[in-house]
Amino acid sequence: MDYPKSVPGIGLVNGRFVDENPLSGTPGSLIPATWGNSVTQEILGVVQAAGLTPNEASNNQLLGALRSPALFQTAPQFDAGRTAATSEFVQRALGNYANARGISTSTQLTVADVGYAIGLGGNATFTVTLPDAATVPNGATISLHCRNSAPVTVASKTGSQISPQGAYLSSIVMNTGESANFIRESGTWTVYGTASLKYASSFSGMVGNPGYQKYPSGNIDQWGYGTTDANGEVYVTFPISFPTAFVSVVATHVGGDGAMVIMISGSASQQGCRLKVRDAHASVSAGWGVTYFAKGY
Structure with missing residues (x-):
């Protein structure tokens, strides 16, 4: 998209349109049909991409299209492209937790649980298994808080992928009141929070x-x-x-x-x-x- 600089004899000045000047007898610039159609089509392309029907009588369809949720889609989780980030994407990635839920029985967490704050409830022991660290990108986070009156085991899906305080373990135990953020770092779930303290040498x-x-x-x-x-x-x-x-x-x-x-x-x-x-x-x-x-x- 540009001014019609390649069209001869249309009266552009310094590559831009000018008005007619009756005092000096200078004619105004002409608008070539091809250029006018191109500008219109550029705008219609945005309007139609937003799912709107072009209306000759409306003067705000371009604004409506730019505000339309159909035009700005939230990128998939973990998307690292250069598309515009919607508020939904920013909220999920950098704001509050993506969502929250509670579990009280043995559960296999999945990639869909990344970004969640999960409460561990109940009054009996059970096991929560983390997603395979190989299936999520670096920085993926799952937050667990234990309010179960009995200990809850948090286990690796594969091998010794859990790393509290520098150790490499296949599982750790969370007791009542303990919390832990499991963050995927270089192929392991690194543990931060009170649940990791008992695995520190200074607290052993x-x-x-x-x-x-x-x-x-x-x-x-x-x-x-x-x-x-x-x-x-x-x-x-x-x-x-x-x-x-x-x-x-x-x-x-x-x-x-x-x-x-x-x-x-x-x-x-x-x-x-x-x-x-x-x-x-x-x-x-x-x-x-x-x-x-x-x-x-």
Whole structure:
């Protein structure tokens, strides 16, 4: 589309139309039929593409066509072309979540769930399986929030595609109140959110007796149980070795005789310590139970 510069004798000035000037006797520019028809057809092409019927009496059909949903289609999800983005496309890609839904039974998620916020409800365990990471583009995101009173397992469809805190796992567990964003990064579902914290080395621990808990500060709590030998003593080995130093231990005799537990001086190390139990009469016995709680870093 351009001015009819190639048509001779139509009176263009600097390639543009001009009006007639009666004072100077200069004629106005002529509009060639071919050019006029071309301009009209250009406009009609837009009007008809929007599904409108051309109406000679209407002066706003071009505006109506440009505002028509038939003319501006929302591109498919994950489209990376250079077509104009509709508000719907921007909302889905960069605004709020595309949609939200809840599930309470074992479910295989699909590519259609990308962009969703999904609540995990119910009161019984079940498994949610993520789409194969190979079927979605980088940056695809699925957000899960667990409000189930029982743990929910989130599993890979194929192999060990789930990566919380740098690990590569085939599944993770989400507990009540935990949330997780699963983002496709280089062939894996990288996990962000509270559900990933328990897989971080700075938060790792062991549930049970004995057990331990690490903290981001570097501090470590450890606990366990032991029974005395004939000398009323027990050497307790910590579940893990303190990386830097042992700090303290608090121990309690499991029984109703008021026996006292102390740590034998010089026995403590990063791996464990020796405890001694004496009752109110300074008597000792084998088989007395002792619980302990140790701190270090």
